[in-house]
Each structure stands twice: as structure tokens, then as C-alpha cells.
Amino acid sequence: MNDGWKFRNRCGTIRPQMPEQPQPPKTSPPRVFAHSMLREIYEQPRAIRETIARNTADGSILPAALQPIESALSVFKKIIIAASGSSRHAGLAGEIMLEDLAGVSVDVEYSSEYCYRSTHADHNPIVIVITQSGETADTIAAQREALHRGAKTVAISNVADTTIVREASAALLTYAGVEKSVPATKSFTAQLAILYLLALFLARKRGSMAPEVAASHLRSLLDVPAAIESALDAWNAQAEECARKYQHVKSMMFLGRGAHYAIAREGALKLKEISYVQAEGLPAGELRHGPNALVDDTLPIIVLATRDVSDPGSVLRYQKTLAIVKYVKDRGGKAIAIATAGDREEVASLADRVIAVPAASELLLPILEIVPLQLFAYHFAVLNDANVDNPRNLVKAVITE
Numbered sequence: 001m002n003d004g005w006k007f008r009n010r011c012g013t014i015r016p017q018m019p020e021q022p023q024p025p026k027t028s029p030p031r032v033f034a035h036s037m038l039r040e041i042y043e044q045p046r047a048i049r050e051t052i053a054r055n056t057a058d059g060s061i062l063p064a065a066l067q068p069i070e071s072a073l074s075v076f077k078k079i080i081i082a083a084s085g086s087s088r089h090a091g092l093a094g095e096i097m098l099e100d101l102a103g104v105s106v107d108v109e110y111s112s113e114y115c116y117r118s119t120h121a122d123h124n125p126i127v128i129v130i131t132q133s134g135e136t137a138d139t140i141a142a143q144r145e146a147l148h149r150g151a152k153t154v155a156i157s158n159v160a161d162t163t164i165v166r167e168a169s170a171a172l173l174t175y176a177g178v179e180k181s182v183p184a185t186k187s188f189t190a191q192l193a194i195l196y197l198l199a200l201f202l203a204r205k206r207g208s209m210a211p212e213v214a215a216s217h218l219r220s221l222l223d224v225p226a227a228i229e230s231a232l233d234a235w236n237a238q239a240e241e242c243a244r245k246y247q248h249v250k251s252m253m254f255l256g257r258g259a260h261y262a263i264a265r266e267g268a269l270k271l272k273e274i275s276y277v278q279a280e281g282l283p284a285g286e287l288r289h290g291p292n293a294l295v296d297d298t299l300p301i302i303v304l305a306t307r308d309v310s311d312p313g314s315v316l317r318y319q320k321t322l323a324i325v326k327y328v329k330d331r332g333g334k335a336i337a338i339a340t341a342g343d344r345e346e347v348a349s350l351a352d353r354v355i356a357v358p359a360a361s362e363l364l365l366p367i368l369e370i371v372p373l374q375l376f377a378y379h380f381a382v383l384n385d386a387n388v389d390n391p392r393n394l395v396k397a398v399i400t401e
Contacts, residue, residue: 044225046225047186059215067170077125079126079128081127083108088108090262094196097198132176140163144167153167158174182389193221196367220364239355240379242355271380307362357372
């Protein structure tokens with residue numbers, strides 16, 4: 001008998017020694033969250049992964065979803081995005097993605113204003129309508145008007161069997177799962193992911209991006225969920241600390257440039273939605289054109305000061321944004337910065353507080369940046385005893401115009 005399979009007892013008898021039985025894998029108990037909003041913030045990596053997985057196949061992006069408008073994709077001259085609330089902010093970020101990656105001209109409209117605008121002159125537009133619920137009345141009305149004007153439409157929704165999807169020329173679905181909390185969190189980042197995929201699809205369709213470049217961009221997008229997962233707990237702790245520091249303020253300002261302006265808007269909306277504090281999101285360069293009159297030691301300003309070191313345009317925006325942070329500090333203002341991890345020390349020399357996000361490409365940084373802002377809004381509201389999951393006057397789907 002093999003010595004590795006036996007042992008000798010006290011009486012000298014040889015007994016077979018059975019191989020060690022594999023132990024069942026240790027599993028952590030399910031994490032308990034105080035509110036649906038916090039749980040859904042933590043569910044964002046899964047929501048983004050699922051959205052990517054369900055809209056790609058063997059490296060092919062959106063393999064069948066846009067086939068119903070194949071002919072329009074060959075002749076369109078412009079994209080118009082119509083959306084409301086958080087979905088419009090996703091559209092503002094998507095505008096930069098589509099223009100920079102695919103070379104497409106894009107305008108973003110409020111859904112509630114689209115029907116009153118003559119935006120189709122001299123163009124063959126494709127109209128993209130974005131709504132988490134698929135039942136937003138203003139956005140449905142915008143799509144119907146676009147179809148009436150002869151445009152092809154693409155609906156982006158988190159729910160498949162909805163009015164917006166049924167009536168659209170084509171549809172792109174996000175797979176964030178059920179979002180119980182009224183404020184959009186995981187549905188928003190899933191929208192950013194699908195818009196990035198659309199930009200890559202159109203770049204390849206129009207021949208403005210080589211296959212290997214598109215594949216590299218797709219791999220970078222696939223890295224985002226893990227980057228969020230690795231940072232969530234640290235962001236949560238830092239966001240709570242910032243919220244405690246400023247929990248008694250009555251107004252805040254959020255600043256960003258380029259695609260990050262959309263995230264400044266969304267960060268401000270999250271705060272005002274759930275804490276009832278006046279918050280405004282602005283392009284960083286606009287601060288000196290009037291809003292600087294508000295700068296003092298009672299107005300915290302959150303500045304999106306990230307950069308992609310491989311992108312000269314991103315580096316330039318970062319440098320100009322640091323100048324804005326210095327401008328705020330020189331006038332007695334309080335600045336909280338969202339910075340790229342490698343720039344933390346440089347930004348900390350100017351800002352009062354810094355929350356770092358992992359390094360990423362310029363157009364993927366917005367997906368990372370919004371998460372600590374969601375957490376800041378959440379903790380600020382909780383500290384002020386607000387109902388974060390069901391804020392006053394808000395509903396999940398605005399079904400009347």
C-alpha cells in the first residue's frame with residue numbers, strides 16, 4: 001500500500017488513509033444594504049458587464065440590433081439625441097463619444113422641447129431616444145414626432161416590452177436589472193456603456209476606425225466593471241467622510257469639461273433629487289462668466305479633474321481644470337476634486353479633498369467618475385434624514401407630459 005494513503009494507529013494496525021475530502025467553497029454572506037439605492041450603486045459592475053455581454057458576440061458589436069435601419073445607417077448625416085433627466089445626461093456624454101470615436105455630428109435635445117424644435121433641416125438624421133423605463137411620456141412624444149418627420153429612431157431602454165421599444169425603428173437594450181430606487185444609478189452607467197458600444201459600432205460602420213483599434217477600445221470598456229469593483233469600498237468611505245464634512249451646506253456646484261460636464265450635471269441632479277439641496281452642474285470654463293459671484297467659503301464646489309495621460313486633449317483639459325481649482329481656492333472657496341489615481345498628490349495640493357478613480361481612457365473616465373458622486377449624494381441625503389429611495393415628488397417613470 002502506498003505510504004501516502006495509510007497511517008498507523010496506536011495499536012500498530014495499519015488503516016487506509018482516505019484522501020482529504022474537498023471542502024465546499026467558502027462564501028461570504030450576502031451583503032446587507034440599508035437602502036436600495038446603495039445596493040444598486042454596488043450592482044453597477046454587474047449591470048455594465050451584462051449590458052456589454054448581451055450586446056456583443058465573438059468580438060462583434062451590436063451584431064443584429066440595428067439591422068432594421070441598415071439602409072439609414074449608410075446615408076444619415078446627423079444624430080439627434082432626445083432624453084430627459086439622467087438619460088439626457090447620458091446622452092450628453094454619448095454626444096462626445098459619438099463625435100470623437102465615430103466622427104458623427106450630434107445634437108442633444110430635451111425630450112420635452114424636441115417637438116417644438118425644427119432640428120431636421122437639410123439633414124437625414126437618426127434620432128436616438130433614451131429612457132430607463134421605456135415609458136417616459138416626453139420621450140415617447142419626441143420619438144413619435146421624429147417618426148412623423150420621417151426619421152429613423154433608435155430607442156435605448158432598460159426594459160424590453162415597453163412603448164418606446166415597440167414604436168422605435170430599432171432598439172438597444174441595457175441590462176441593468178430592476179432598479180427599485182427612484183434615482184437612477186446602475187441604469188445610468190449601463191446607458192453610458194451602450195452609448196460607447198454604439199460609438200464603436202458606428203466608427204467601424206463608417207470606416208473611421210480599424211478593427212484592431214475597435215477591439216482595443218472594447219477591451220478597455222470590459223475592464224471598467226473590475227475597476228469599479230476594486231474601488232467601491234474606498235469610494236464609499238471617502239464619500240461618507242466628505243458628506244459629513246459638508247452635510248449642513250444649502251447649495252453646491254459641480255464642474256466638468258467635455259464629457260465630464262455631463263457627469264457634473266448628473267452629480268448635481270443626484271444631490272438635488274435625494275437631499276433637496278440646490279445643486280448646479282456647469283462646464284468648468286463657464287465658472288468665470290457669472291457663477292463665480294457665488295464662490296465663497298459656504299459653497300463647496302466638486303470639480304471633475306481627471307485625465308488620460310495618453311490623450312493630449314485630455315491633458316490640456318486637466319491643466320485648465322486645475323487652474324479653475326486654484327481660482328476657487330484663491331477666493332476662499334472649498335473644492336472637492338475627483339482625480340485620476342496617479343494625479344492625487346498634485347490635485348491634493350490645490351483641493352480641500354480628493355477622491356481618486358482608477359486610470360482609464362478619456363471617454364471611459366465618466367463611467368468611473370459618476371460612482372463616487374452617487375455615493376456622495378447618497379450619504380449626504382442619509383445624513384440629512386432624506387428618503388433616498390423615494391424622494392418627495394419623484395416617480396420612477398414620468399408618464400404624463
